[in-house]
Structures are given as structure tokens and as C-alpha cells.
Amino acid sequence: MKRLNSPEELEKFRQDIISKRAPDKPCITLCSGSACQATGSRDVAARIEEEIKKQGLSDKVDIRKTGCHGFCEQGPIIVIHPEGICYFRIKPGDVPGIISQTIKEKKVIEHLLYIDPVTKKKIVHESEIPFYKNQERLVFGSNGSIDPRSIDDYLAIGGYSALGKIFSGMTPEKVLEEVKKSNLRGRGGGGFPAGKKWEGSRSAPDDTKYVIVNADEGDPGAYMDRSLLEGNPHSVLEGLTIGAYAIGSHEGYIYVRQEYPLAVENITLAIKQAEAYGFLGENILGSGFDFNVIVHQGAGAFVSGESTALMTALEGRVGEPRPKYIRSNVKGLWNKPTVLNNVETWANVPLIIDKGADWFTQFGTEGSKGTKIFSLVGKITNTGLVEVPMGITLKDIIYKIGGGIPGGKKFKAVQTGGPSGGCIPEELLDLEVDFDQLTKAGSMMGSGGMIVMDEDTCMVDVARYFIHFLTDESCGKCLPCREGLRQMDKILTNITEGKGKEGDIELLEELSETIIAASLCALGQSAPNPFLSTLRYFRDEYEAHIKDKRCPALSCNELISYYIDPDKCRACMICLKKCPVDAIDGGKKKIHIIDQEKCTNCGTCLEVCPSRFSAVKKISGEPVPAAVPEEKRIIEKGTASPA
Amino acid sequence: MSEIRLQIDGKEVTASEGMTVLEAAQSAGIYIPTLCHHEKLEPFGGCRLCIVEVEVGSWKKLVVSCVYLAEENLKVRTRSEKIDRIRKILVEMLLAHAPESPQLQDLAVEYGADRDRFEKEASFCIHCGLCVRYCAEVKKKNAVGFVDRGIRKEIGFIPEIALKECNNCKECFPLCPTSYLQAAFVLTESLASGGPTGGQTFEKV
Secondary structure, eight states, rough: OOOOSHHHHHHHHHHHHHHTOTTTEEEEEOOOOOHHHHTHHHHHHHHHHHHHHEEEEEEEEEEOOOOOOOOOGOOSOOOEEETEEEEOOOOOGGGHHHIIIIIIIIOOOOSEEEEEETTOOEEGGGGGSSSHOOOOSSSGGGGTTTTTTOOHHHHHHHTTTTHHHTTOOHHHHHHHHHHHHHHOOOTTOOOOOOHHHHHHHHHHHHHHOEEEEOOOOSSTTTTHHHHHHOOHHHHHHHHHHHHHHHHTEEEEEEEEETTTHHHHHHHHHHHHHHHHHTTSBSSGGGGSSBBBEEEEEOOOOOOGSSHHHHHHHHHOOOOOOOOOOSSTTTTOOOGSOEEEEEEEHHHHHHHHHHHHHHTTTTTTTSBBBBEEEEEEEEEEEEEEEEEEEOOBBHHHHIIIIIIIOGOOOEEEEEESTTSEEEEGGGTTTTTTSHHHHHTTTTTOOHHHHHHHEEEEEEEHHHHHHHHHHHHHHOOOHHHHHHHHHHHHHHHHHHHHOOOTTTTHHHHHHHHHHHHHOOOHHHHHHHTTHHHHHHHHHHHHHHOOHHHSSSTTTTGGGGEEEEEOOTTTTTSSSSSHHTTOOOOOOEEETTEEEETTTOOOOOHHHHHOOOOTTOOOOEESOOOOOOOOOOGGBBOOOTTTTOO | OOOEEEEEEEEEEETTTTOOOHHHHHHHTOOOOSSOTTTTOOOOOOSSSTTTEETTTTEEEEEETSSSSSSTOOEESSSOOHHHHHHHHHHHHHHHHHHOHHHHHHHHHHHOOTHHHHHHHOOOOOOOOOOHIIIIIIIIIOEEEESSSGGGGGEEEHHHHHHHHHTTTOOOOGGSSHHHHHHHHHHHHHHHHOTTTTTSSSSSO
């Protein structure tokens, strides 16, 4: 690799790369992000390489192992360029056909195509699939077209041109001005304006300054930062370097979870490549500006994603937060001015510099510009990562992109903002998603988790789950968070187990007030949100649990019972045989009865009872009807169901 | 060092630059309750009892006075309905762990805390960290430290250091607001020196 010594050399080198690439040459891109690797994309990749050789196409076809495409539940995903034909859920056995038919004969293989679950139509091109079509993939879009391990791929799509631009005459002040003008807000949770944060560091008197990438993504179900770091590491590095230049920092850190091995590997390789090309290290692109980046692997504590705890951990101490009355952009890592932004925020920076703040601000709402990547999970037809413009409605995300709720179930709520976010009910589905609207609704943007829940989800249990998670992840340094959450966890657990008391809601509210007002860091200050937001919108569920010992969603194990309707039971013996604890009494032609003492509420009987009988019922808040007398349990000949 | 003038509970107070609100209050003889504070130690901000209300311009907010720096013209209120409510529930949560602590009992009287509000889980340690920080910051020995995280967090003596250093020191003992520290030490000693439990856990130093 050669070192590039000026922005002009960079542009010339880029043109060389592009000129050597034939845009019409067939190229198979295969998603190789963590999610697709989990569904077998490595085996598919090996088979593609083998098959191309076997069919004598070695020089005629390119293979590109890309990062995450986002539509993770459909993986492994293959897209064949230049036509853009895409195939989902590929197995190694599908590969020979793809090579011989689609590559050689240009024929589409019908049975590998995506079928729209709503229209039931087959779709050939990635760009026509509703999941992709309704997104605005500014930051995430390149993931599917480049090999994250190839810096040349990144250069070929215009990568590092923002870096070239700043070293072609942009002063640090000008860079800062552009970022401020873009009104980019931090994508990691707080939504603090990045430009303002940078400016604070730039004007802080200290000579030594630091920049940090927060890649300690810890929200359950969220993996957008992971996918960016795995799939497009150079975009993060480029953004970080631009930030360092703007504030006058010469040392940067990437704090990444060690549970993200592929992200660690790809970013480490990217740093080496960038150093070799002269995009990092001394005298970057001949500008005289020096900047080095170090990868630090976190040990996996949720609280270390909090900025001050992260810095404490980087300093080699236990990852516990410290007071923020003096902001860390003035006194941060080793008490030096430090700009910390998350992965997605940094990845936005090259776009803003390259295309300008005016281009960036055409996306989004008044107070929240640009796009946001969400991790759309839970009871949703299309699971995956979606990038949408700020201001899109929840309804559009859930129905147009997400394809709605599977199994004909009814939507109940969507939980946004990670564990300390809140649940938003159906009546607010028209809410325009941005930082301020989500906060107003009692939730938050957080880092972009979006968990969809259907009618079978108990909202009290959801609150209990998240409060329990946060209790477990509290660092324990400050009393309101450590002890307050412990008490909230206990009370909520009691309520879901039918041991709720009059006054519990008020006590939870009082604890919430103290935890929010008195906790040291954002973990505690936002931790009561799951309780407060579910209470705000689903108070009746709390009251049903406490007063009637009833779980309206029929979900809380201690509050439900299974019962076999004697009028519907045809004594088919299926549930009786499948019951794992032998709690069902009955026999051939003898109506089955569940022994409530033995029953563990596992629900197997309900699942296996044939739908034509539908004899098993789940009930809550009412006594189980008395068993039919012995003499009435025998099903006489002729009364049996014809089935 | 320049002087800062601020107002605490309506009283004009003079502080020097770098002083916290708590230190400024203490220097003027104004009482703010604390559990984890010690004048020889770096501010910690763990127990949050010293929470006060400050008014900066027209903006009021609750801050923790042991880590909040005094500012010119700052108006501080050390008590209000909300502050008292917060302190009361903080004390109640600690009483579940250390119901017999005299310091907690005094605070309970002051703020009307009910010692039986939360189910007892007598673990005695209230995680103020005074012993851990005193040993590290003042004695520079690190003979006692925190183990684990969150609600599982405990203090523990490191036997190899403790058996060498602690017998002639024990300066942390009177700092402990409960009786837990001594108990933890006795346990460590007996385990490590072949006491009643057999001494199989640690080698004798």
C-alpha cells in the first residue's frame, strides 16, 4: 500500500481504483455481518467461492462479503449486481443453481425470491422490497455494497473524500461551523448537539484533548452500532478524524465491547489500513495534522456506556460514573477536554462535511435533523435494522417498513429508547419520531431500540423486566439507583405474582421521584421510565393485577390458570400425553381435567389442543370452574366429534 | 485564591474558589446531612443525602452539594419539601440494611423516616465506601475494597494486605456508620489465620 501525501493524491488514487473496476461485471454480494454469520453465511461464502471456480467463472465474477444489510431475519442475504437481484435465506445448496442460472444465464430463480407477506407477491430487486423501499439509508446504505475489510471499496464509493476536503483548505473553525450548522444531535442517547459539544472542547484551554467513539452498545436487542462498526468501519474512523481536527485532538479511542469480536477485528484492521494510506498517524495527507487511534475493549458492563463511566474505565479503573457538573468536554478523560460521541454520530460526520450541512438539514424535523437507525425487534413481521428520516411516524416504521404484527395479533405498544426508555401506546402511533416528540411522550430516543409488543404482552411485566435489568446493571455507587431500583424490582415482581398491595403504585411513584432526582448518572435518572410510561398509558393493567389479581394480557404465570372446557373436549388424549408434569387426568372417551395443583402453567395443552376443538382456555382473575362429576366425563358413542 | 459569595438558606456565605457547596455550608456552620463524606477524602457523591436546591439565574435544580462547586451569587436551599421527601426515603432504604446504626436512627428522627417501611435485609454495609476510600487515599494501602457490582456489591478485605497492615492501623473502624466493617475484618482474620473455621480459604501470611 502506498502512503498518500495530499488530497490531490487521494483523488487520483481513487480514480485509479474506480477505473480498474468494471461496473457491468457480475458481482455477488453476500451479507457477512454477525447476524448473517449466525444463520450460516460463512458456509454460503465458501460454497460460492468453490462453485465459481468449478463453473470456470473465476475471472468473470466478483464476490464481495459485505457488512449487515439490515434485514436480519431474512439472512443470509445475497444481492447480485449490476441487476440488483436479491435472494434471501440462502443455504449452501442453493449456490450452484444461483451461479449456473442467475449468473450464467441471467435467469431469476423464483423460489429464492422474497415474498411480500402482505401482498404475497414475489419481489426480484432489493430496492422494491417495502422493508428497504421506505427507508432513507444515508449512513447505513453503504454497508451492503462494500467489503468492510477493503479500504479500496470504501474509497471507490467516495470514502475519505470528506477528509480530503477538510485538508484542502477548511480550517478547524470552518469544520466546526459546518457541524454546528447541521444541528447533528448525539445518536447515543442524550441527543446533545454534537457541534456544541465539540465547541466546548475546542475552546477549553488545555492543549491535550481526546476524542472517543462510544461503541459500548448495551441495550438489549440493539445492534446498529455493532453493524456500522462491522460493516463500514472506515466511515467511523473518518468521522472521528474530522472531529479530532475540529477540536484539536491528536489521540482518539474506540471503546468497543469485547462481545463484538467482528467489530473489534474490522475496526482494528481499518485503523492499520488507514495508517498505511496516510489517513491516520503523522502528517495526515501532508497536512501537518497528527492523529492516532487506539482500540480499547470494554469488559461488558452496561453502565460503561455512560460517558463518564466509560472514561473512568478507559483510565483503567472500575467503570463507575462520576458527577457531570463540569461537563466532560471540558474535563473528561484524565481530566482533559474530551469529546465522546457514539458510533452512529461519528458515521454521520463525513456525510455532513462532504455534502454540506444544507444537504443534511433537508432530512428530519425542526429540532432533529438527519436520519436515525433503529433496531426493530419484538412482535413485528420484518425484524432488522432500519434507517429512517427523523419525523417519520411510528405507524410508518411499524407497518410500512416493519410489515405490521405477525399472526393476526393486535398491536399494543412499542418500547423505544432501550431499557430506560418508555412504552408508547396505540393511540400515539401517529407520533413523529424525533428526540423531542419521544421525550414528550414519556419515552426517549436512546440509542434507537424499538421493541414492538402485541396484545399478549403484559405491560406490568414489561416494566418489571426492564427495571430488573437495570437493577442488575446498576453499578451500585449511588444509593438511589442501587437501593431504589432494588425496591422497585421487588414491588413490581410482587405485583406480577399476585402479591401486589394497595399503595404499591404510590410507593413506586415515590421511589421513582427520588431515583430520578437524586441518582448520579443517566442510568438512574432515567431508570424509572419503564414504570412511569406504562403507568401513564396502562394504569388499568396495574390496577387489575393489584386489585383483582388478574393479568389482562393473560401473561403473568402466577395469575393465570389453564382449564379444559368439558363441552368442547373430545378426549383426544393429545394434551394428556404432552403435559410435561402429568397434570391432566382423563382417558379415551373420558373428558380431560387439569389438576390445578400439579399444573405449572407451561401452556403446552393450549398449544397442542387441535383448533377444531379449542377446548383449552387460559383464564385470569376468575376461579377455575369446578370439575365435571365423574359420571358426566364419559363421552357416549355418537356424541363424539366426527373429526 | 479569589473569594466567592453565595447565599445558603438566606445567609450570605463566603467561600474560596474550588470549594464545594457542602464545604461552604460547613464553613459557615450550616448543617447538611452526609454519610459518605469525609474531609480527608475526595468527594464521592454516593449517598446523595446532601442533595440541595440551587438557583442559577432563574433556573432551579437539585444538586448534590458534596460534589457541586460553589459559584458566585449562587442561591442554595438546604431544605424543602421535596428535599426532605428524598432524604426520608433514602434513609428508609438504608434502614432496611442497617436498622441499628445510630447515625441512621438520628437521621430517621430528623426526616420522619419509618424504619420498617421496607422489608429488612440486614446486610449492615451501606456502601458509603468510607473504609475503602480512606485506606486507598489516606493510607495508600488498599487493604479493603469493593467486590462485585450494584446490589451484589460488598466490601472485602484483601487478606494478604490486611494481615500485614490492618492490626496496627484500624483507622477505618471508627469511620464505619454501621457495625459491618469490624465484622468483615474479624471474619477475614479468622479465615486467613486458621481460626475457628479451619483457615482453609487463605494461606497464613
